Amino acid sequence: MKILGIDIGGSAVKGAPVETTTGQLLAERCRVATPTVLPPAELAAVVGEIVAHFRWRGRIGIGFPGVVHGPRILTSANLHPDFIGCDGRTLFEQATKRPVNLVNDADAAGLAEVKFGAGRGRPGTVLLLTLGTGIGSALFCGGALYQNSELGHLPWTRGKSAEKFMSGAARKDLNLDWEEWAGRLSDYLGVLERILWPELIIIGGGVSAKHRKYFHFLKTRAKVVPAEFLNEAGIVGAALWAEGQRGA
Structure with a gap:
């Protein structure tokens, strides 16, 4: 169709x-x-x-x-x-x-990745994060979507949400190099892992095309992969x- x-x-x-x-x-x-x-x-x-x-x-x-x-x-x-x-x-x-x-x-991004992309055929818990102007999130369990998870608005510090510190836009606004930003992102992913225990984390959004610049700095329990559909x-x-x- x-x-x-x-x-x-x-x-x-x-x-x-x-x-x-x-x-x-x-x-x-x-x-x-x-x-x-x-x-x-x-x-x-x-x-x-x-x-x-x-x-x-x-x-x-x-x-x-x-x-x-x-x-x-x-x-x-x-x-x-x-x-x-x-x-x-x-x-x-x-x-x-x-x-x-x-x-x-x-x-929407998660639906594409789970049906055709990096999450295809994964039976467990899959978390997709889109890192752009903000942080979007999509959570799947056994292929089923939990709608409107909105994990980018998790309260982080000084009354501000996580996306103000870890989004793709935040990296530029705060003038962070890739290693500094990846350290912040690792802390955020660690919190999500303790809450949700995903088996796979897919990173999408504007920075997914540049994953080779920062993936090696990430410290996570779950496997982290770039979104196949990118933007x-x-x-x-x-x-x-x-x-x-x-x-x-």
């Missing part, structure tokens, strides 16, 4: 048509930068640009960086606060004139989610 997958991030919106039986993108992805924080109507218009770019007329899956319950968005840590409490499905369907299904963006995981997983929600 062919579905348009769209991944909303903190600095850009990306999308591409996906063949959901294989996880392959059917065209070069379209990326629209969003350097400023856009209110819901303006961000929905950006999503509409991507739909128009592909002249898309079918179903759309959208990964959103926040807690998503059905059609409703409950949190928006790195996007506009007006998204909180918003009926996201209606917002994006009005902008695109197409049927839309919403899912947490990290959950395309959210697009593929959003399409997979929409496929699974047909008729919902």
Whole structure:
């Protein structure tokens, strides 16, 4: 089945048509930068640009960086606060004139990795972290998704969440070299390991393509691997989610 997958991030919106039986993108992805924080109507218009770019007329899956319950968005840590409490499905369907299904963006990335990528065929507990503007997380047990885990917002220090210290953006903002940042990331992963006992940790997001710069500094019990889909995981997983929600 062919579905348009769209991944909303903190600095850009990306999308591409996906063949959901294989996880392959059917065209070069379209990326629209969003350097400023856009209110819901303006961000929905950006999503509409991507739909128009592909002249898309079918179903759309959208990964959103926040807690998503059905059609409703409950949190928006790195996007506009007006998204909180918003009926996201209606917002994006009005902008695109197409049927839309919403899912947490990290959950979308996890779905892609577990079905087609680094977590394929793993029966135990698998944790995926997307390290970009913030930290997204997706938790799977026996292949089943525990939705909206949001482990990047684990309270860390001085009342701030972990993503303020360990995300890809934090590494740049705090001017940390790869070894310093990997030390912080190891501490964070150690806490998650003590709570969740994952057998595999998949690192995705913007820094996954640079894993050779820091993986050798990580100290973990679980095996740590880079996401196979890199920055395309959210697009593929959003399409997979929409496929699974047909008729919902």
